[in-house]
Amino acid sequence: MEIMTSKIMGLDEAIARYVVDGSSVALGLALEHAIPFAACHEIIRQGKRRLTLIGPISDIAFDQLIGAGCVSRVIAAWVGNVSHGIGHNFSRAVEEGRIEVCDYSNLSLASALLAGALGIPCIPTQTLTGSDMLKTLKAKGLAKAWRCPFTGKRLTLLRAITPDVAIIHTQRCDELGYAQMWGNLGIVREACQATRRIIVTTEELVSHDFTTRDPNSVVCPAHKVVAVVEVRLGAHPSPLTGYYNRDNKHFTEYFTRSRTREGFEEWLRDWVYGVGSREEYLRRVDFDSIRVGNVVSSPVRAYGY
Amino acid sequence: MDTRDTTPLEMVVIAAAREIRDGDIVFVGMRLPLLAFNLAKSLWAPSALGVFEAGLVRTKLCSEPVQTMCDLPFQTNASWATGLLEVMSYLQRGEVDLGIIGGAQIDLLGNVNSTLVNTASGVRRLPGSGGACDIALLAKKLVVIMPFEERRIRRRVDYVTSPSMSRSMNRGRQVILITDVGVFKTDGERKLRIHAVYPSVDLEKIRETAPYMIDSSLEVSTMKPPTDEEIATLRALDREGFWTRNRKA
Numbered sequence: 060m061e062i063m064t065s066k067i068m069g070l071d072e073a074i075a076r077y078v079v080d081g082s083s084v085a086l087g088l089a090l091e092h093a094i095p096f097a098a099c100h101e102i103i104r105q106g107k108r109r110l111t112l113i114g115p116i117s118d119i120a121f122d123q124l125i126g127a128g129c130v131s132r133v134i135a136a137w138v139g140n141v142s143h144g145i146g147h148n149f150s151r152a153v154e155e156g157r158i159e160v161c162d163y164s165n166l167s168l169a170s171a172l173l174a175g176a177l178g179i180p181c182i183p184t185q186t187l188t189g190s191d192m193l194k195t196l197k198a199k200g201l202a203k204a205w206r207c208p209f210t211g212k213r214l215t216l217l218r219a220i221t222p223d224v225a226i227i228h229t230q231r232c233d234e235l236g237y238a239q240m241w242g243n244l245g246i247v248r249e250a251c252q253a254t255r256r257i258i259v260t261t262e263e264l265v266s267h268d269f270t271t272r273d274p275n276s277v278v279c280p281a282h283k284v285v286a287v288v289e290v291r292l293g294a295h296p297s298p299l300t301g302y303y304n305r306d307n308k309h310f311t312e313y314f315t316r317s318r319t320r321e322g323f324e325e326w327l328r329d330w331v332y333g334v335g336s337r338e339e340y341l342r343r344v345d346f347d348s349i350r351v352g353n354v355v356s357s358p359v360r361a362y363g364y
Numbered sequence: 365m366d367t368r369d370t371t372p373l374e375m376v377v378i379a380a381a382r383e384i385r386d387g388d389i390v391f392v393g394m395r396l397p398l399l400a401f402n403l404a405k406s407l408w409a410p411s412a413l414g415v416f417e418a419g420l421v422r423t424k425l426c427s428e429p430v431q432t433m434c435d436l437p438f439q440t441n442a443s444w445a446t447g448l449l450e451v452m453s454y455l456q457r458g459e460v461d462l463g464i465i466g467g468a469q470i471d472l473l474g475n476v477n478s479t480l481v482n483t484a485s486g487v488r489r490l491p492g493s494g495g496a497c498d499i500a501l502l503a504k505k506l507v508v509i510m511p512f513e514e515r516r517i518r519r520r521v522d523y524v525t526s527p528s529m530s531r532s533m534n535r536g537r538q539v540i541l542i543t544d545v546g547v548f549k550t551d552g553e554r555k556l557r558i559h560a561v562y563p564s565v566d567l568e569k570i571r572e573t574a575p576y577m578i579d580s581s582l583e584v585s586t587m588k589p590p591t592d593e594e595i596a597t598l599r600a601l602d603r604e605g606f607w608t609r610n611r612k613a
Contacts (some may be wrong), residue, residue, distance in 0.1 A: 092434035139491030189527035
């Protein structure tokens with residue numbers, strides 16, 4: 060039975076098989092939390108091209124993929140470096156006309172993905188009205204003015220967004236793709252419903268017997284999960300609730316070094332191309348600075364009959 | 365406490381905090397807006413509820429330093445950890461009393477730009493809206509924090525990321541601009557006018573940069589100086605002065 064087949068594989072195989080040149084990839088879906096950086100770096104190493112990136116606030120993940128030449132189009136609400144503002148690669152690429160940007164706000168992007176999740180072609184929203192973002196989205200055929208037939212209210216209709224693949228990093232996942240996540244969730248659940256395929260990287264691979272003890276924590280429909288990859292510190296330098304803090308120094312180093320094209324290329328050599336294995340990457344991380352010091356744990360919920 | 369050495373950024377945070385009432389549901393951004401929220405919550409708005417776009421709602425004060433709303437001190441002891449749509453829907457349902465945003469430019473009508481600016485050497489691309497457009501359009505009251513510089517305070521912004529209002533929404537809603545020289549509020553014509561200057565700030569400085577924001581028929585007051593309690597609490601919250609003492613406005 061297809062749904063009972065184990066989906067566990069290596070990160071290289073998952074990205075090689077399921078992130079196809081020219082496809083649309085949703086990631087950074089929990090905003091600054093749990094960004095699948097290890098998967099992003101594998102996309103860069105494999106030299107993927109012409110990707111459309113979809114995500115609300117991706118911190119420096121989108122900036123890295125853009126700088127590495129993997130991206131031709133961005134559908135986002137905010138692209139930069141949350142500690143410092145500007146994402147140098149993103150700004151350079153837009154200013155030089157190398158990528159197309161579809162600017163949304165957080166709520167409008169989330170709503171368009173919700174429409175995809177609901178299996179409907181479009182959805183009304185009250186945001187964006189009067190903004191220059193709306194003008195561009197209308198020109199691109201992604202939004203239209205609309206009058207509600209029930210109330211007569213003027214609203215905007217957003218076209219549904221349905222990514223080809225979503226990549227998420229979660230605390231736990233089992234071999235079937237039941238991924239469990241906690242802390243803030245951003246638009247992880249909506250994007251996982253809207254997308255055709257899901258790649259899960261996870262801090263801890265656990266058994267299906269284990270995930271069924273807490274099914275309320277599952278965030279995605281497992282039948283769409285095509286790959287489950289155990290990656291320790293897979294969200295570093297972003298934080299993962301209960302596991303590690305944000306590595307703020309890393310964002311500052313990246314901001315400084317990516318100021319120039321050459322500096323960014325050196326950064327890529329140090330942190331992406333020159334890293335032969337996950338063990339090697341982990342050796343470079345100052346784990347003490349991101350270790351969770353003040354653990355607050357809750358008793359497991361009770362289910363039963 | 366001697367308040368004469370108060371920095372302009374401390375004044376900004378205190379002025380923004382004074383807009384928050386106890387019991388308000390507040391949509392809060394990081395950095396200065398978060399400090400303002402924490403200050404109000406510590407002193408006069410203990411039951412203000414902080415709503416954060418990543419999908420967090422906090423009743424408890426988080427006084428640990430954080431760079432993003434997803435940092436673990438912010439996740440820990442949250443009142444509700446959920447999704448972006450759950451919390452941003454508070455806005456669309458009209459349940460948010462106050463939203464605080466920043467940006468690169470603001471204009472006479474209170475439109476905010478955080479997407480791109482025109483410079484002598486061409487267009488400079490900035491990160492974009494994030495949740496700012498949603499907050500600007502859908503919160504009952506909007507506070508914008510911005511340094512008072514000629515390149516930022518404009519007659520017309522280069523790009524409207526966050527409209528101050530639209531035809532169908534928020535008629536008559538007030539926009540409050542808080543700068544490092546004083547506080548501006550929208551008048552009956554929905555235009556931003558100087559409302560109060562900080563102690564020791566000369567109105568001429570405002571006239572030089574944005575004469576169109578002075579309405580000579582309106583009285584301009586001097587803002588109530590910060591209290592010892594406000595200064596002491598703010599300095600305890602920004603312990604190392606990272607946000608308000610060691611950087612320029």
